[in-house]
Amino acid sequence: MRAWVLISAVALIAGAARAQTRPDTKVLTCTTAGCHAAEIGHTFLHGPTAVSACDTCHEYHDAAAHTFRLKRPGKQLCEFCHIDKTGREGPFVHDPVAKGECTACHDPHGSETRLLLKKATTRQMCLECHQEAMGGTHRHKPVDEDCLQCHKAHTAPHAKLLTMERRALCLSCHETLGQAIAASSHPHEPAEGDCLQCHRPHAAEHPGVLSQPPKDLCLSCHEEVGTAMSSASHPHSATSDSRACLNCHAAHQSHHVKQLLPDPVKACLECHAKPVQAGGGRVVAAVAEVTDPLAHKHGPINDGDCAACHDVHGGGRGGLLAAPFEQDFYRQYDPTSYALCFTCHDRALVTAQPVAAETAFRDGDRNLHAVHVAKSPQGRSCRACHTTHASRHDKLIADSVQFGQWRLPINFVKTERGGSCGPGCHKPAQYDRGPTPDPPRPAVPRRPG
Ligand code: HEC
Ligand code: HEC
Ligand code: HEC
Ligand code: HEC
Ligand code: HEC
Ligand code: HEC
Ligand code: HEC
Ligand code: HEC
Ligand code: HEC
Ligand code: HEC
Ligand code: HEC
Ligand code: HEC
Ligand code: HEC
Known part of the structure; x- marks a missing residue:
């Protein structure tokens, strides 16, 4: 910044002289002569630009015609001063970095960002090339903030340029969820592994940035439940509405067997505290008595075990009775x-x-x-x-x-x-x-x- 003020002062003095003739000997005079103001018209100037060391990168191709060429090809231009760190932060190299296209992201002269990026923010910079990976109406919040919360820009220790191993990355922010899974008596097996078995990292068409709607997602691994559902002569619509399996099951961990929600009876009563409409205009009576504090409850109800008598995923008998x-x-x-x-x-x-x-x-x-x-x-x-x-x-x-x-x-x-x-x-x-x-x-x- 101080350098910019200095250069600006010089440029102003030179500008007053308005000697608009092309320098023919030294490249160093290219801004002091009042030309190429654009190259120094940035909030942040690149070190060599700031000191008018234009010749560290440019040299005459034809002095008489005032045409220039770059002194070194590709990234060698930059590595003349910046040590090549490729591979130092990990084996995974970003494609444009591997190809030496440093100026795809950095402006060699200066920019509005300290990191000399060609766009106002890193995010905008990344989106120049990666708009298509971001599609989806339900967005993961950090993606709308800064890509570098999860990715490295040049090289990274993990595939997809990730800063950490995938699960560790997710849990670095979703710490309480990680603790809950670890402390649970019944963790859901996939939630102990890669979170992206169910979630998308950036955005998705489904709430909870899920890769599929809940029913399809769960059935993709639990085929036997899908078979029970589709072969049931008496289906239970709770298994196929928009929340489907999530009406009764917890996605990550549970303190009950079978991944049931913390209060399985309450889960049923979300719908059955009041009469519900079944097919053909039939009304299913409410079962609010199961939570009536003045009532004596049947053994399995006290155990929260409605499935002792009901085929909850759908079955072959009226009343979803198991026998x-x-x-x-x-x-x-x-x-x-x-x-x-x-x-x-x-x-x-x-x-x-x-x-x-x-x-x-x-x-x-x-x-x-x-x-x-x-x-x-x-x-x-x-x-x-x-x-x-x-x-x-x-x-x-x-x-x-x-x-x-x-x-x-x-x-x-x-x-x-x-x-x-x-x-x-x-x-x-x-x-x-x-x-x-x-x-x-x-x-x-x-x-x-
Ligand atoms: C760190 C290397 C570097 C320095 C220092 C540098 N340039 Fe450049 N300059 C480049 C590169 C690389 C390009 C080609 C830009 C591109 O490919 O996008 C370029 C392009 C230009 C262009 C062509 C127009 C444009 O913007 O694409 C002009 C004019 C120019 N530089 C002037 C200057 C002046 C004047 C200075 C000194 C104040 C300077 N450069 C310092 C690397 C540098
Ligand atoms: C002649 C030496 C030289 C060359 C060539 C050069 N740089 Fe630099 N660069 C510097 C200096 C000096 C700084 C300022 C260092 C500082 O402020 O700590 C700098 C700073 C930067 C920064 C900002 C770093 C920060 O932490 O703020 C970036 C980004 C950068 N250069 C990219 C490039 C790229 C891309 C190229 C090739 C197009 C390049 N440099 C070529 C000398 C050079
Ligand atoms: C895809 C865009 C992109 C490309 C291509 C790219 N950079 Fe960067 N560069 C960045 C971003 C973003 C940062 C900021 C990283 C951060 O804050 O962790 C950065 C940081 C830097 C820095 C300062 C921090 C440091 O690591 O020292 C330098 C110097 C630099 N880049 C040089 C280069 C050079 C040289 C190349 C070509 C070999 C290059 N960059 C290619 C986006 C890019
Ligand atoms: C100039 C274009 C360009 C810019 C800007 C750019 N990338 Fe890339 N990026 C690519 C290309 C090309 C690939 C390789 C092809 C692909 O996978 O799409 C790639 C691949 C990736 C990958 C996948 C790596 C892998 O191993 O499959 C990630 C992650 C990525 N970029 C993140 C970023 C981030 C974060 C930024 C901003 C800091 C960024 N990109 C900016 C062009 C760019
Ligand atoms: C919350 C962490 C996180 C943030 C923030 C994030 N990503 Fe990713 N990104 C990931 C993960 C995890 C993957 C690996 C996906 C996979 O392997 O299926 C990925 C993959 C990618 C890929 C590879 C292509 C693909 O879809 O698999 C690109 C490109 C990419 N990210 C770009 C970006 C850009 C651009 C931003 C910022 C707008 C960004 N990412 C923000 C976590 C993140
Ligand atoms: C940099 C921090 C950060 C990282 C890393 C991160 N997240 Fe998030 N995530 C957030 C924030 C912030 C929210 C929004 C929380 C809120 O709104 O209460 C969020 C929300 C979510 C949501 C809920 C979305 C919704 O619409 O209900 C899911 C699911 C999620 N993250 C999964 C993941 C997964 C999977 C990973 C690993 C690929 C991950 N997160 C990595 C910060 C992060
Ligand atoms: C088996 C599929 C599955 C796996 C694996 C999974 N999730 Fe989820 N996750 C879901 C579903 C389904 C929801 C929606 C829950 C709801 O709406 O009640 C969800 C919701 C979330 C939410 C929103 C808030 C909450 O707790 O309900 C966050 C954050 C989240 N997941 C993070 C993660 C992280 C981090 C991992 C990896 C440790 C992970 N998920 C693994 C299926 C999964
Ligand atoms: C990536 C595959 C996968 C996905 C997706 C998945 N699960 Fe699981 N689930 C498993 C595995 C593996 C187990 C442990 C082995 C077993 O008991 O079948 C398990 C166990 C269960 C159990 C306990 C089974 C028992 O007998 O104790 C229930 C209930 C369950 N999952 C429900 C769900 C629900 C609801 C969803 C959707 C939110 C879901 N699962 C999504 C793989 C998955
Ligand atoms: C109306 C509540 C409810 C809904 C909706 C529901 N389940 Fe269940 N699920 C249960 C109960 C209760 C059990 C325990 C059954 C038992 O102990 O016999 C169970 C058991 C399971 C089991 C363990 C194996 C078995 O059959 O006992 C799996 C796997 C499972 N459910 C997956 C799913 C999937 C996938 C969905 C969505 C398509 C789903 N559930 C929808 C209540 C429900
Ligand atoms: C999302 C709402 C919802 C939830 C949660 C729900 N149900 Fe249902 N249930 C219904 C609806 C609606 C019907 C009417 C038949 C149909 O359309 O599936 C029904 C029908 C039934 C029937 C058949 C009654 C008859 O006479 O045909 C039984 C038994 C039943 N549910 C038990 C349960 C149990 C046990 C639970 C908890 C494990 C539960 N339900 C959770 C919505 C729900
Ligand atoms: C005419 C009325 C009546 C009918 C019909 C009836 N019960 Fe009972 N049952 C009773 C009464 C009264 C008691 C309470 C006995 C006591 O503790 O004094 C009882 C008690 C019970 C008990 C508690 C244990 C015991 O035997 O004392 C069970 C279990 C039971 N009945 C099951 C059944 C089953 C199963 C059926 C149908 C096959 C049935 N009952 C039909 C009146 C009836
Ligand atoms: C899943 C197992 C199970 C099934 C199925 C079952 N019961 Fe029970 N029943 C119990 C248990 C456990 C108790 C409590 C016994 C105790 O406290 O000693 C009980 C107690 C009873 C009692 C006595 C209640 C009291 O307050 O002492 C009656 C009456 C009864 N059952 C009737 C029935 C009838 C009628 C059916 C068939 C519709 C039935 N049970 C099906 C497990 C079951
Ligand atoms: C001991 C066996 C048993 C248990 C345990 C049990 N039910 Fe039932 N349930 C029945 C029987 C029998 C019917 C009557 C079915 C019929 O009339 O066709 C019934 C009927 C229903 C109905 C339909 C309403 C009605 O009056 O016809 C609903 C809803 C229901 N049960 C929900 C539940 C819920 C929720 C739980 C757990 C809190 C539960 N049931 C536990 C045996 C049981």
């Missing part, structure tokens, strides 16, 4: 009708007669489950008395149950040794297991298999 569960109030007893319940519960609770500890729904040793359920031809299904998710009554007994057009109340009251109900089915009845306490029963498995 058969009788729809109707009455049904001739057949254990396969309740296969869903019997994946976890021992079917002896319905069949043992006389009964002891198999079920608490007994009067002395008379199995009241058998009385109601294992009956021909009109056995009652579990639905006649139980809810499957949660209930404000003990033992998942429903408040009321649909019977034809009528909501039939159950009025269940639990007592220490039994209970009573006053349903519309019969006059109020009570049961008593008797004075001997039950021996402890084996725990119900949390999950089949």
Whole structure:
């Protein structure tokens, strides 16, 4: 800068003389004579230009005709003073640097940037040649700031002129994400590797600078889920909307098995806290009871395990049920009708007669489950008395149950040794297991298999 002020002063004095004749002996007078003002008309001047050492780069081709040639070819012109650093910062060399095209980016005389770039910013300089690598409506913020946050301009230690190994580069800014993945009990395997398996570095057509929309992205590796989805006679639209898999799964890491979101039940309730519309104008009832603080919840619901009973990616049964569960109030007893319940519960609770500890729904040793359920031809299904998710009554007994057009109340009251109900089915009845306490029963498995 000081040099520029000095040269300007000289140029002004020389300009006052306005000796517009061409110098014929020494190149050194080319600016002092008031000519070639453009070469010194920059905020930042190149060292040799600043001291009018034009002849370090230019020499006469024909002095009489005042034509010049460059003293040395290509980058040798620059390397006369600047040591060749190619390879010193790594084996990867930028194409124009390798070709010695230093002046593709640098102005040999001076510029508006200290680095003598031909454009006002590095970014603009890079975009002169790389506009096409930047396309996409969803932009990665640092790319709109400065390319050199990730790239080297001349030579680099990593492919694509990167300053660091790819994952380390991403995590150098996304530090908290890196820590979360490292600390997670269930990191998503690809998130422990190259981030660019899923993201684009600069910009993309999809939110989150993702290389593909979430569904296509996830299915590109999880083909078996795609097969389950496409072969399902009862699809679940949550798997194919714009967020698709991300409705339920975390992309990078999780504290649950199967990469589930931090609160898997809440993830379902994002949609199912209210009734939702299914195909054909059918409305699927809300299941807000699963988070009702006053309700007793079914074992798997307490475990956040909705998939214990539902084929969440879509399946072959109504209600996305993972196994058969009788729809109707009455049904001739057949254990396969309740296969869903019997994946976890021992079917002896319905069949043992006389009964002891198999079920608490007994009067002395008379199995009241058998009385109601294992009956021909009109056995009652579990639905006649139980809810499957949660209930404000003990033992998942429903408040009321649909019977034809009528909501039939159950009025269940639990007592220490039994209970009573006053349903519309019969006059109020009570049961008593008797004075001997039950021996402890084996725990119900949390999950089949
Ligand atoms: C570091 C080397 C270097 C120095 C020093 C240098 N030039 Fe240049 N000059 C060049 C190069 C290289 C070109 C060719 C530009 C191109 O190819 O883009 C050039 C081109 C020119 C041109 C042709 C017009 C143009 O801008 O392309 C003029 C005139 C010129 N220089 C004048 C000067 C003057 C006057 C000085 C001293 C004040 C000077 N140069 C100092 C390297 C230099
Ligand atoms: C005659 C010697 C000489 C030649 C030839 C020369 N330079 Fe320079 N260059 C200098 C000097 C001196 C500086 C100022 C160094 C400083 O300020 O530390 C400089 C500074 C620079 C800078 C700014 C560096 C910075 O850190 O601010 C760039 C960029 C540069 N030169 C590029 C080139 C290019 C490109 C060429 C070839 C076209 C070239 N130089 C040829 C001597 C030369
Ligand atoms: C693709 C554009 C581009 C090309 C081609 C290029 N440079 Fe640079 N150069 C830059 C940028 C950008 C910087 C600033 C780098 C930084 O800040 O890390 C720079 C920095 C420099 C510097 C100052 C910093 C240093 O490394 O000493 C010099 C000197 C320099 N270049 C010389 C050259 C020479 C000589 C060539 C040809 C062999 C060349 N450049 C080719 C873009 C380029
Ligand atoms: C004068 C044109 C030009 C400018 C300016 C330029 N580049 Fe390049 N760059 C190229 C060419 C040519 C290639 C090699 C062909 C290709 O991959 O497109 C290349 C390749 C690259 C590559 C890929 C390297 C590889 O190994 O595949 C990166 C990254 C890159 N440039 C970054 C930059 C950055 C950052 C800037 C600004 C500092 C920049 N370029 C400025 C011409 C340029
Ligand atoms: C956040 C870091 C980051 C920033 C900022 C960044 N890049 Fe890149 N760039 C990358 C990564 C990572 C790759 C390697 C992509 C790959 O290998 O698929 C890359 C690749 C490239 C390539 C090679 C061609 C390609 O698409 O694979 C070019 C050219 C390039 N970048 C230019 C630029 C330019 C120009 C800028 C500034 C406008 C810039 N980059 C800003 C990270 C970045
Ligand atoms: C120089 C720092 C820096 C580097 C390096 C960097 N990022 Fe970023 N990234 C940011 C910033 C800043 C944001 C914007 C954050 C915000 O808006 O809260 C961002 C945002 C993102 C987003 C969210 C974009 C969105 O629209 O939601 C993703 C995804 C991302 N980065 C991935 C990457 C990947 C992959 C890499 C490695 C190739 C990387 N980042 C490297 C700084 C960086
Ligand atoms: C398996 C694919 C995949 C991999 C690998 C991956 N991401 Fe992501 N990333 C995503 C998806 C999908 C989103 C969008 C999440 C959302 O919208 O809920 C995302 C979002 C982001 C965001 C936005 C904020 C956030 O946390 O949701 C950042 C930043 C990010 N990723 C950085 C990274 C970095 C850094 C890596 C490498 C360590 C990486 N990603 C690896 C798929 C991936
Ligand atoms: C680049 C390939 C790749 C992509 C893309 C990918 N995954 Fe994965 N995913 C894996 C690998 C590898 C594993 C660990 C091996 C396994 O369990 O299948 C895994 C594991 C999982 C698991 C746990 C599986 C289990 O049985 O515990 C879930 C769930 C999962 N991914 C969901 C997703 C979702 C959702 C997306 C999209 C955001 C996604 N994946 C994108 C490769 C990928
Ligand atoms: C409605 C919530 C939901 C959606 C949407 C969803 N998943 Fe799942 N996914 C789950 C649950 C819950 C499990 C655990 C299943 C289990 O434990 O049996 C799971 C399990 C998985 C597994 C482990 C293997 C398996 O089948 O148990 C993979 C892989 C997986 N999902 C990938 C995906 C992909 C890919 C998408 C998007 C196309 C997706 N999921 C959409 C809830 C969902
Ligand atoms: C993005 C919204 C959304 C999320 C999140 C979601 N669902 Fe659904 N679900 C629906 C819609 C809409 C339907 C209606 C059928 C269809 O169009 O897929 C449905 C249908 C169902 C059905 C079938 C009901 C019937 O009677 O046909 C069950 C069961 C179900 N979802 C369970 C779940 C579970 C379990 C989760 C969490 C693991 C979950 N859903 C997450 C939107 C969602
Ligand atoms: C013990 C098995 C079981 C578990 C665990 C379970 N469900 Fe269900 N779910 C069912 C049965 C049975 C139905 C009734 C299906 C029918 O009527 O066709 C049902 C129905 C539904 C429906 C449709 C609404 C309705 O009333 O028909 C939704 C939505 C639903 N469940 C969501 C969930 C969610 C969310 C979770 C986890 C919080 C969950 N389910 C856990 C067995 C279960
Ligand atoms: C994934 C395993 C699983 C499935 C499938 C399952 N249950 Fe359960 N069930 C449990 C667990 C675990 C408990 C809690 C047992 C305990 O606390 O000792 C339980 C408890 C119960 C209780 C007693 C509730 C209480 O508050 O003590 C009833 C009633 C019940 N289940 C009915 C059903 C019915 C009806 C079905 C079929 C629709 C069914 N279960 C399917 C695992 C399951
Ligand atoms: C007529 C009403 C009724 C029907 C129908 C019924 N249950 Fe029950 N069930 C009860 C009552 C009442 C209890 C509570 C017993 C107690 O703890 O006092 C109970 C308790 C249970 C328990 C807790 C463990 C036990 O046996 O005490 C399970 C599990 C259970 N029922 C499963 C089922 C299944 C599965 C079906 C369908 C195959 C079914 N129930 C049908 C009324 C019924």
